[in-house]
Amino acid sequence: MMRQAGRYMKVYQDLCQKHPTFRERSENVDLAVEISLQPWRAFKPDGVILFSDILTPFTGMNIPFDILKTKGPIIHNPIRTAADVAKVRELVPAEAVPYVGQALTALREEVGNASTVLGFVGAPFTLASYIVEGGSSKHFTVIKRMAFETPEVLHSLLQKLAESVIIYVRYQADCGAQAVQIFDSWATHLSPVDFEVFSLPYIKQIVSAVKSTHPDLPLILYASGSGGLLERMASTGVDVVSVDWTVDMAEARQRIGTQLAVQGNMDPAALFGTKEFIERRIHDTVAKAGRHKHILNLGHGVLVGTPEENVAHFFETGKSVRY
Numbered sequence: 001m002m003r004q005a006g007r008y009m010k011v012y013q014d015l016c017q018k019h020p021t022f023r024e025r026s027e028n029v030d031l032a033v034e035i036s037l038q039p040w041r042a043f044k045p046d047g048v049i050l051f052s053d054i055l056t057p058f059t060g061m062n063i064p065f066d067i068l069k070t071k072g073p074i075i076h077n078p079i080r081t082a083a084d085v086a087k088v089r090e091l092v093p094a095e096a097v098p099y100v101g102q103a104l105t106a107l108r109e110e111v112g113n114a115s116t117v118l119g120f121v122g123a124p125f126t127l128a129s130y131i132v133e134g135g136s137s138k139h140f141t142v143i144k145r146m147a148f149e150t151p152e153v154l155h156s157l158l159q160k161l162a163e164s165v166i167i168y169v170r171y172q173a174d175c176g177a178q179a180v181q182i183f184d185s186w187a188t189h190l191s192p193v194d195f196e197v198f199s200l201p202y203i204k205q206i207v208s209a210v211k212s213t214h215p216d217l218p219l220i221l222y223a224s225g226s227g228g229l230l231e232r233m234a235s236t237g238v239d240v241v242s243v244d245w246t247v248d249m250a251e252a253r254q255r256i257g258t259q260l261a262v263q264g265n266m267d268p269a270a271l272f273g274t275k276e277f278i279e280r281r282i283h284d285t286v287a288k289a290g291r292h293k294h295i296l297n298l299g300h301g302v303l304v305g306t307p308e309e310n311v312a313h314f315f316e317t318g319k320s321v322r323y
């Protein structure tokens, strides 16, 4: 299951006591592998997600960052001008983030053919939102101001990010990732007309560049609250469109079509419900996705406080579904 998978787990919280910083946990190969394997050992899901963050490659791009327990992601020197953009370096993953490749390779060895190892990247707009705003944001006013006042500055940043993301996806695949998920989590804060200018072209660029060198690597695209964008997401050329719970899965399937796979889309909070409720929701979701490619998942990460036994029940029920 996606993203902050692990935070709800006691084994992860215990490990955080000993290794208190996110960067230590994610930049040390042994720790990153160990944390990635915690949900795998507990639930045997069909996918094992690398423990890392979409911000991790920033270190190699001359964008110092931290992820603080209280404040979340922090970019120490936000990028606001053309001169700032000029300082952003192209990512050389083997030099800047070798632990990512090493962890993926180790995970592939560990899980063998019993599960799929997933890598992930942030999409240019979502990465830029952190870089320009300086951290998480509610209204995205700084990056939108840049978009609407000096679009050429934002475009030059997005283009640089797209080039590094292409390199990073290829690196993850070469090191063992069997599928890569692209997170454009905050793209839905853009109006669709602006999404078509500031996000879509860059995702398309990434997908077509990666497909030209890695035609068999499945690419998954996620955006939160993506109901206004489903057709546009499908038009990027990705193999899987990840859907969150604000869209009915039957409608999502209809809008995305039967050629692409859909992923999702249970409300993560459904795992606070009774066992029967969880089962009903799983069957409902699977039925609505229809007899076409579907990766059963939550519509976002597992929420902190989710009972681990309910997560286990999600997987047991999901695996027992027969068409």
Ligand SMILES: Cc1c2[nH]c(c1CCC(=O)O)Cc1[nH]c(c(CCC(=O)O)c1C)Cc1[nH]c(c(CCC(=O)O)c1C)Cc1[nH]c(c(C)c1CCC(=O)O)C2
Residues within 6 Å of the ligand: 001, 002, 003, 004, 005, 006, 007, 021, 022, 049, 050, 051, 052, 053, 054, 055, 067, 069, 071, 072, 073, 120, 136, 183, 185, 224, 301
């Ligand atoms: C936007 C985004 C980020 N990071 C990510 C996204 C895209 C997915 C989405 O839409 O949520 C993706 C991500 N972040 C993390 C993973 C690892 C995969 C997994 O363990 O499931 C993945 C896939 C670990 C993490 N990344 C982070 C944590 C939590 C902090 C910690 O455990 O130290 C984890 C486990 C920190 C982080 N990093 C980011 C945020 C918003 C936060 C949470 C801040 C908070 O709520 O406290 C940026």
